Amino acid sequence: MIVLDEVVKEYDDIRVINKTDLVINDREVVGIVGYSGAGKSTLVRLINGLVNPTSGKVKIDGIDINSVSKKELNKIRHEIGMIFQNYNLLSSLTVYDNVKLALKIAKKKSDYSYIEEVLTMVGLKDKINEYPKNLSGGEKQRVAIARAIVNNPKYLLCDEITSALDNKTAIEIVELLKDIKTKMGITIVFISHQLEIVRKICDRVVVMEKGSLVEDAEISEFFLNPKSIASKSLLTGVLDFKEEENENLYVLKYRDSANQEMILSEAIKKFGIDINLLKAQTIDIKNKVLGFLLLEIFGSKKAEAIKFFASKGIEVEKYEVYRD
Amino acid sequence: MKFTEIEISELLKASKDTLYQLIISGAFIVVIGLILGFILFFTEDKSSKGIVKVLHRIVSLIVDIARSIPFVILMVILIPLTIILVGTMLGAKAALPALIISASPFYARVVYMSLRDVDKGKIEALKSMGASNITIVVYLAKEALPSLISGITVTLVTLVGFIASAGAIGAGGLGDLAVRKAFANDYKMAYVSVFLVLIIVFIIQILGDYLSKKIDKR
Numbered sequence: 001m002i003v004l005d006e007v008v009k010e011y012d013d014i015r016v017i018n019k020t021d022l023v024i025n026d027r028e029v030v031g032i033v034g035y036s037g038a039g040k041s042t043l044v045r046l047i048n049g050l051v052n053p054t055s056g057k058v059k060i061d062g063i064d065i066n067s068v069s070k071k072e073l074n075k076i077r078h079e080i081g082m083i084f085q086n087y088n089l090l091s092s093l094t095v096y097d098n099v100k101l102a103l104k105i106a107k108k109k110s111d112y113s114y115i116e117e118v119l120t121m122v123g124l125k126d127k128i129n130e131y132p133k134n135l136s137g138g139e140k141q142r143v144a145i146a147r148a149i150v151n152n153p154k155y156l157l158c159d160e161i162t163s164a165l166d167n168k169t170a171i172e173i174v175e176l177l178k179d180i181k182t183k184m185g186i187t188i189v190f191i192s193h194q195l196e197i198v199r200k201i202c203d204r205v206v207v208m209e210k211g212s213l214v215e216d217a218e219i220s221e222f223f224l225n226p227k228s229i230a231s232k233s234l235l236t237g238v239l240d241f242k243e244e245e246n247e248n249l250y251v252l253k254y255r256d257s258a259n260q261e262m263i264l265s266e267a268i269k270k271f272g273i274d275i276n277l278l279k280a281q282t283i284d285i286k287n288k289v290l291g292f293l294l295l296e297i298f299g300s301k302k303a304e305a306i307k308f309f310a311s312k313g314i315e316v317e318k319y320e321v322y323r324d
Numbered sequence: 325m326k327f328t329e330i331e332i333s334e335l336l337k338a339s340k341d342t343l344y345q346l347i348i349s350g351a352f353i354v355v356i357g358l359i360l361g362f363i364l365f366f367t368e369d370k371s372s373k374g375i376v377k378v379l380h381r382i383v384s385l386i387v388d389i390a391r392s393i394p395f396v397i398l399m400v401i402l403i404p405l406t407i408i409l410v411g412t413m414l415g416a417k418a419a420l421p422a423l424i425i426s427a428s429p430f431y432a433r434v435v436y437m438s439l440r441d442v443d444k445g446k447i448e449a450l451k452s453m454g455a456s457n458i459t460i461v462v463y464l465a466k467e468a469l470p471s472l473i474s475g476i477t478v479t480l481v482t483l484v485g486f487i488a489s490a491g492a493i494g495a496g497g498l499g500d501l502a503v504r505k506a507f508a509n510d511y512k513m514a515y516v517s518v519f520l521v522l523i524i525v526f527i528i529q530i531l532g533d534y535l536s537k538k539i540d541k542r
Contacts, residue, residue: 048452077454088449091542092466101463105453131541147453157452 001025002047002155002189007056009042016042018212019056026154029181029188031202031219033195033234038208040191044157047189048080049073060155078106081148085160087140089132095119095143096128102147115150121183122146122176138169142176149180156180158190162197174200195238199223199285207231220285224253224315233322241279241294241319248298249278249319252309254291263312270308273299294319331513334501339520341416342497345487346524349423350480356428357479358472360387361435362461387429395426395486399493419487419495427483434475438468470540477532484525 002024009017016039024030032040045051046058049065057064060076068076081102089098096115103110119125122142132140141161148156158177162170178201181188192198198205198219205222207215207230214228226232243249268275276296283290297305309316327335360383367380390398399422403413410417442464450460465472491499502517 050448050451074454074456077452080452082449082452084445084449086443086445088443088445090446090463090467092463092469092539102453105450105455105459133542 001059001061002187003057003059004043004046005057005059007046007053007058009039009046009051010054016211017046017053018210020213022206022213022216024187024189026187027185028204029190029202031190031192031198031205032208033192033198033205034208034230035193035234039211040193040208041159043208044082044159044189044191047155047157048077048082078151079153080155080157081151081153082157083141083144083148083159083161085163087132087137087144087164089140089143089147091132094129094131095124095135098132098143099146099150102150106151108151118146118150119143121180136169137165138172141165141169141173145173145176145180149184149186152184153186155187155189158188158192160191160193162192162194170194170197171200177201193234195234199238199283201286203286207234220255220288220290223283223285223290224255229322232320236322238283239292240281241292243278243294243319245319245321246296248296250295250297250306251317251319252291252293252295253315253317254293255313255315256288256291261312263309263314267305267308271299271301271305273297273302273305325512334513335516335520338491338496338498338501338517341495342484342487342491342499342521342524344416345419345423345490345495345497346480346483349420349427349487350483352420352424353427353431353479353483354476356424357431357435360428360432361439362465364432364436365439366461383432387432390425390429391433393426395422396489396493398422398426399490414494416496419490419497423483423486423490426486427479430482431475431479434479435468435472438471438475439464441471442467470536470542473532473536473539477529477536480528480532481525484521484528488521 004020004022007017007020008015020043032043034040042051046053047060049058052066058066060080063076065073065076090101093101096119099115099118100110103115116125116128119128122145124139124142124146127135127139132143135143162173165173174197177188180186188201190198190202202219205215205217205219206213207228209228209230215222215226215231217225217227222231223235226235241251264275267273274297277293278296279294281292283292299305306316363379363383364387367376367383369376399419402422402425406413406418406421409421412418446467447460447464450463455463487495487497488499488502491497491501492503494500498517498521502514502521505511505513505517
């Protein structure tokens, strides 16, 4: 379990992390999202002690990592793999040696077949003797993943690991992580500003803004019911609704897009309302599909109709545009 | 072009002196430069305080001052120190302290810049794996090796120039021979001496480029 207890981080008297409490349970996949400069990268570096808090405590499995010796801290770090946006592979070492290095540092035995097995798992068996410069971005990130998991860590910190990759490769990398998560039961902290990537892997989303956690929600709740302005603004990028606001515009959010009931036509009959469907979109989240409808609703019994939708488990929200 | 036996033995002796100075001072310069360069790099951290910060300031100051004094002047003002260390102010050996003091800071800066060019993210990655400081230094040096070697090449070429000037003020070697012969109107010998200096420079450059290229996997 990762616990941040009233953690504050300041650089030269400038606060980058305001007093923060956060608990990440074992085997959870938590997405930490927010715009650049929100403090995400600092937050993730607090977890493995690359950054020390100005005040507060960071506890990994109950141990305050900033109160132990350097040697102890390094031991804890063997349990926490980390993957970076820019891969950070050593260019002077081959793929094999890059992965082996993590074992060597952890003073674990490294036999060829084990490293080969890990590289096979990330799909790079045939690149085992290449140098990083001969690999594509996606391949480099696979090596970085192999290096991070070779010690069989309990936690995996991912700092914007798909940001330097094209969309297709990014999705492949996330699929690989999901795979690893299933096989190894690892806890993942996934930092990203790309919600379309976060939604494919995370169980839970934490939103950061200006150094504070402004929202912490289960993934589909986050998409259906964002509370903070920052979240709504982030979600605007995912939903492709570009209309101007007007008083009749509503967004209907379906928890399960494969809804069997004919709720809309029932409402039209029941309340004598008129509906103009402007846009519809589905968003797949982990193993669910959420549906979003952008509607204009007219008629005197509009309010009752909206209540009726809510009673059928559909979230209804007035359509608002959030600009950054 | 024909050479008398005396001329040949003069050229051989001068070449031997120059190479002797080059190898001995070169070895010291590389070692001292590496140490100072690594100190400069690892004490630089903005957040560092107290003794680390002071160490950085001191090393930085020494390196910059020593680099700023022209070699010939440094050689002259170091005569008292040279006499204490070597026992004489003339001959091949006597040039060594000035050569080392003059070129080590130069290489230290080169080392510092090579290390600074390594992506900071790699250090972060090593730290995140739980690497000790020594491990970080070793792998950082490995990452910077091609440019550390290019740096040695540049430094040694500069050093050959220093050695030639040292020769002009009593340290012997090819520089000394070229100057003496030119003043005596023996331009054949002067040119041959210069030619030999050039050969040494070319060999250093070609060897350095080859090595650097061979190990560069970046």
